[in-house]
Amino acid sequence: MISTIQHIIESRTSVNHFQPNRRLGDEVIESLVSQATKSPSAYNMQNWRFIVVQSDSAKGRLKSAAYEQQKIVDASVAFIVCGTLAAHVQLAAALQPCVEANIMEQQMVDGWVALASSSHVGDPALQRDEAIRSASLAAMTLMLAAQGMGLGSCAMSGFDAMQVVREFGLSATELPVMIIVVGYPAAGNWPQKPRKALSEVISVV
Amino acid sequence: MISTIQHIIESRTSVNHFQPNRRLGDEVIESLVSQATKSPSAYNMQNWRFIVVQSDSAKGRLKSAAYEQQKIVDASVAFIVCGTLAAHVQLAAALQPCVEANIMEQQMVDGWVALASSSHVGDPALQRDEAIRSASLAAMTLMLAAQGMGLGSCAMSGFDAMQVVREFGLSATELPVMIIVVGYPAAGNWPQKPRKALSEVISVV
Numbered sequence: 001m002i003s004t005i006q007h008i009i010e011s012r013t014s015v016n017h018f019q020p021n022r023r024l025g026d027e028v029i030e031s032l033v034s035q036a037t038k039s040p041s042a043y044n045m046q047n048w049r050f051i052v053v054q055s056d057s058a059k060g061r062l063k064s065a066a067y068e069q070q071k072i073v074d075a076s077v078a079f080i081v082c083g084t085l086a087a088h089v090q091l092a093a094a095l096q097p098c099v100e101a102n103i104m105e106q107q108m109v110d111g112w113v114a115l116a117s118s119s120h121v122g123d124p125a126l127q128r129d130e131a132i133r134s135a136s137l138a139a140m141t142l143m144l145a146a147q148g149m150g151l152g153s154c155a156m157s158g159f160d161a162m163q164v165v166r167e168f169g170l171s172a173t174e175l176p177v178m179i180i181v182v183g184y185p186a187a188g189n190w191p192q193k194p195r196k197a198l199s200e201v202i203s204v205v
Numbered sequence: 206m207i208s209t210i211q212h213i214i215e216s217r218t219s220v221n222h223f224q225p226n227r228r229l230g231d232e233v234i235e236s237l238v239s240q241a242t243k244s245p246s247a248y249n250m251q252n253w254r255f256i257v258v259q260s261d262s263a264k265g266r267l268k269s270a271a272y273e274q275q276k277i278v279d280a281s282v283a284f285i286v287c288g289t290l291a292a293h294v295q296l297a298a299a300l301q302p303c304v305e306a307n308i309m310e311q312q313m314v315d316g317w318v319a320l321a322s323s324s325h326v327g328d329p330a331l332q333r334d335e336a337i338r339s340a341s342l343a344a345m346t347l348m349l350a351a352q353g354m355g356l357g358s359c360a361m362s363g364f365d366a367m368q369v370v371r372e373f374g375l376s377a378t379e380l381p382v383m384i385i386v387v388g389y390p391a392a393g394n395w396p397q398k399p400r401k402a403l404s405e406v407i408s409v410v
Binding site: 137190 | 209210214219234235236242243244253256260305333334341342360363373382396398410
């Protein structure tokens with residue numbers, strides 16, 4: 001028996017052509033982001049932020065930063081999924097709700113913050129890796145959540161990151177990791193592209 | 206109505222305690238990896254590889270590289286999700302099935318390979334970003350696929366990458382991005398850790 005989630009995972013495709021002028025309700029957008037934030041992150045850092053690009057003017061600016069790709073404009077919404085650098089700085093605040101919910105003791109939170117700080121401080125490469133890792137996990141969840149709602153999506157890494165930073169006012173500790181466009185697929189999209197044979201990508205030890 | 210996928214996304218937790226000595230069938234492991242490979246990657250590069258760590262001896266070596274975390278041993282299986290550097294080198298081969306399936310013309314594949322090569326050659330930072338991005342997308346899909354099968358999982362980024370490279374014979378163009386342990390949850394696991402308020406992570410423009 002193929003479960004719903006397996007079907008959703010296996011039937012997802014990257015949508016390049018969307019039906020223009022179809023907005024999504026605020027509750028749909030919030031549900032997509034809320035589901036994305038249920039992804040795991042190291043120490044539960046939640047080192048991510050989601051910029052919902054929805055207005056015509058904002059879409060125009062993002063399209064310009066993404067080498068004029070039309071799907072930015074035609075999709076209902078484009079999410080700029082940002083990863084946070086120096087995530088250890090905000091870890092204590094991120095874990096405070098765990099203390100309040102009696103899931104973690106303050107002493108354990110302090111220990112995690114000390115541990116994360118000792119590895120992240122002065123290691124910009126690790127900070128960058130961690131930002132990309134967390135944002136990508138969240139981006140995948142967002143795409144599958146969209147698919148589960150009958151929407152199409154496409155992950156885009158082809159954009160001018162510095163232009164996105166400037167145009168959308170990202171802080172010095174935010175990295176735009178991926179753009180995810182979401183909307184209603186139009187005609188003319190590709191079928192799912194074949195994948196390598198499993199034997200090429202799997203080793204058992 | 207909450208759909209199955211939304212429920213799976215929202216109920217997933219990071220499992221730290223697994224029931225030991227519970228193997229997964231080969232068909233389950235292959236289905237998990239197969240689903241993970243349905244994730245998107247830039248140019249459909251599929252710049253990932255999955256090392257299935259299942260034997261007692263291999264688990265012991267991975268546990269040692271992961272600061273002796275017991276869940277590596279207790280989980281049914283640990284996947285080392287690797288991202289591929291210099292992914293442009295294997296892109297033509299990765300897209301060949303698209304040509305054979307008449308989804309892409311050879312000329313388009315050649316164009317993509319030229320484009321990917323022009324950006325990736327001589328840019329190790331981009332290669333690393335792309336490897337982490339693709340492997341993380343695949344890792345998230347694998348975790349949700351496991352959840353959909355009634356299994357628990359945990360994403361681990363706390364390990365000695367160089368030791369993993371040495372112990373498991375990764376090539377010079379492979380980066381261990383994440384370890385995903387999968388198995389049957391035991392008693393004593395944490396509930397889902399609370400997330401930041403949506404208003405802290407979302408901006409609409």
